[in-house]
Amino acid sequence: MNKYEDYKKAYERIELVYHSSFGSDNADLDKIKELIEKEKPMKPLKHKPKKVGYKYKEYSCPSCKNILLYEEQRKCDNCGQKIDL
Numbered sequence: 001m002n003k004y005e006d007y008k009k010a011y012e013r014i015e016l017v018y019h020s021s022f023g024s025d026n027a028d029l030d031k032i033k034e035l036i037e038k039e040k041p042m043k044p045l046k047h048k049p050k051k052v053g054y055k056y057k058e059y060s061c062p063s064c065k066n067i068l069l070y071e072e073q074r075k076c077d078n079c080g081q082k083i084d085l
């Protein structure tokens with residue numbers, strides 16, 4: 001089981017308890033869910049090469065569109081999204 005599935009399982013257990021205590025207000029749960037979703041590896045977006053410094057970069061983060069600076073980058077340094085290479 002990968003980290004994402006592990007976190008998701010834990011989340012689902014917490015969600016049940018949360019709803020019985022706090023009803024349908026999801027504000028706190030949504031924040032946690034947002035964090036967990038960053039652990040799910042996503043394919044980077046490919047676009048026309050953009051010049052960054054002296055080099056051209058053609059991939060960006062699928063969540064926040066931040067340009068990925070390294071070919072082998074596995075996590076966005078802006079929002080923390082896991083990148084699936």
Ligand SMILES: [Zn+2]
Pocket residue numbers: 061062063064065066076077078079080081
């Ligand atoms: Zn990002």
